[in-house]
Amino acid sequence: MTEVSQDSLRLLGTVLAVQANFYRVQLDITDTELINLSASLSVSLTKSATPPLLLCTRRTRLKKIGQQVMVGDRVLVEEPDWAGQRGAIADVLPRKNQLDRPAIANVNQILLVFAVADPPLEPYQLSRFLVKAESTGLDVVLCLNKSDLISTQQQNQINEHLIKWGYQPSFISVYKSINIDKLSIRLKDKITVVAGPSGVGKSSLINALIPNINLRVGEISGKLARGRHTTRHVELFDLPNGGLLADTPGFNQPDLNCSPEELAVYFPEARQRLAVARCRFSDCLHRDEPDCAVRGDWERYQHYLEFLEEAIARQSQLNQQADPESTVKVKTKGKGKQKYEPKLESKKYRQKSRRTQLQELQELYRESEE
Numbered sequence: 001m002t003e004v005s006q007d008s009l010r011l012l013g014t015v016l017a018v019q020a021n022f023y024r025v026q027l028d029i030t031d032t033e034l035i036n037l038s039a040s041l042s043v044s045l046t047k048s049a050t051p052p053l054l055l056c057t058r059r060t061r062l063k064k065i066g067q068q069v070m071v072g073d074r075v076l077v078e079e080p081d082w083a084g085q086r087g088a089i090a091d092v093l094p095r096k097n098q099l100d101r102p103a104i105a106n107v108n109q110i111l112l113v114f115a116v117a118d119p120p121l122e123p124y125q126l127s128r129f130l131v132k133a134e135s136t137g138l139d140v141v142l143c144l145n146k147s148d149l150i151s152t153q154q155q156n157q158i159n160e161h162l163i164k165w166g167y168q169p170s171f172i173s174v175y176k177s178i179n180i181d182k183l184s185i186r187l188k189d190k191i192t193v194v195a196g197p198s199g200v201g202k203s204s205l206i207n208a209l210i211p212n213i214n215l216r217v218g219e220i221s222g223k224l225a226r227g228r229h230t231t232r233h234v235e236l237f238d239l240p241n242g243g244l245l246a247d248t249p250g251f252n253q254p255d256l257n258c259s260p261e262e263l264a265v266y267f268p269e270a271r272q273r274l275a276v277a278r279c280r281f282s283d284c285l286h287r288d289e290p291d292c293a294v295r296g297d298w299e300r301y302q303h304y305l306e307f308l309e310e311a312i313a314r315q316s317q318l319n320q321q322a323d324p325e326s327t328v329k330v331k332t333k334g335k336g337k338q339k340y341e342p343k344l345e346s347k348k349y350r351q352k353s354r355r356t357q358l359q360e361l362q363e364l365y366r367e368s369e370e
């Protein structure tokens with residue numbers, strides 16, 4: 001192998017999965033392009049149109065500066081060993097964004113999957129997922145699966161509601177291959193994260209979009225598998241027509257961790273109202289303030305009020321935790337309900353860092369989801 005051409009080759013790729021200290025990187029360039037690019041490389045590759053995958057380590061320099069590498073990262077790969085399919089990540093390009101759960105960088109959109117039936121479509125739960133998805137700032141594609149289970153009339157009714165909510169759902173059926181092709185066009189050349197409650201057909205859909213992937217379908221991914229590292233494991237899958245897709249384990253109640261002030265903008269209906277009028281107060285929470293532009297008889301206003309209560313409770317909880325002199329302690333009970341009780345004064349009471357408490361809180365939420 002001629003060292004010179006190897007060195008002059010700047011290989012860019014995307015991290016598809018992280019396994020212990022190894023990173024599975026898909027190169028931008030296809031095998032065929034690679035061979036054509038440099039005839040002097042004694043690369044023993046079979047010509048194929050698929051981009052090569054290299055199992056990479058992270059350069060010591062990156063470790064020293066504390067540069068993490070995550071799924072979705074765009075990376076510069078050096079010293080490719082084509083025969084052994086190995087390489088080393090020399091640099092990480094700046095991230096456009098970063099999701100925490102699942103931990104993926106550079107995501108373009110969220111594909112929110114719900115079922116029209118089995119499990120029944122619950123407006124409040126759907127609202128919660130929509131708000132959570134909106135709070136990432138990413139585009140939200142809403143898909144309603146199992147349309148084979150309802151009549152056209154029922155479908156139209158659901159559609160009317162969702163249009164009022166500010167969404168245009170795609171009604172799909174994995175079973176009957178309805179609108180799957182249209183959906184795959186929207187996924188082309190993008191990094192998409194699939195989300196939605198358990199049992200709606202997320203894995204079935206991904207299996208339909210990516211032949212030969214064989215994700216587990218219909219298993220109770222909730223109780224048993226979740227929490228084990230197998231399902232926490234994040235991986236991006238290559239779509240046949242370009243683009244990457246990540247499955248997430250279904251969970252039925254995402255925690256909303258936005259502040260009370262920002263909540264309204266995660267409702268398209270409220271955004272519309274705020275685009276044409278203003279509230280009298282700039283810090284209006286749109287509850288009972290005079291001259292509010294958002295309060296009104298829109299369908300999801302009650303959802304807004306409920307999520308607002310939650311966001312307010314959450315915020316005061318965080319404030320309590322930040323203030324060691326506080327005399328009130330918050331007990332978190334399942335399903336995100338909070339109860340306030342007087343904190344027991346104790347000299348031995350050890351103030352935990354806010355970070356530890358947040359982590360514990362997240363664990364609690366996770367447990368309540370399971």
Ligand SMILES: Nc1nc2c(ncn2[C@@H]2O[C@H](COP(=O)(O)OP(=O)(O)OP(=O)(O)O)[C@@H](O)[C@H]2O)c(=O)[nH]1
Nearest residue numbers: 173174175198199200201202203204217218221250
């Ligand atoms: N009627 C009907 N059933 C479907 C359709 N797609 C999937 N299912 C069924 O729905 C059930 C759940 O499908 P999964 O793909 O495992 O659902 P999931 O969203 O991945 O569930 P979790 O992994 O628990 O989050 C399975 O029994 C599927 O066969 C569809 O288009 N129509």
Ligand SMILES: [Mg+2]
Nearest residue numbers: 202203216221
């Ligand atoms: Mg699944």
Ligand SMILES: [Zn+2]
Nearest residue numbers: 279284286292
């Ligand atoms: Zn207002």
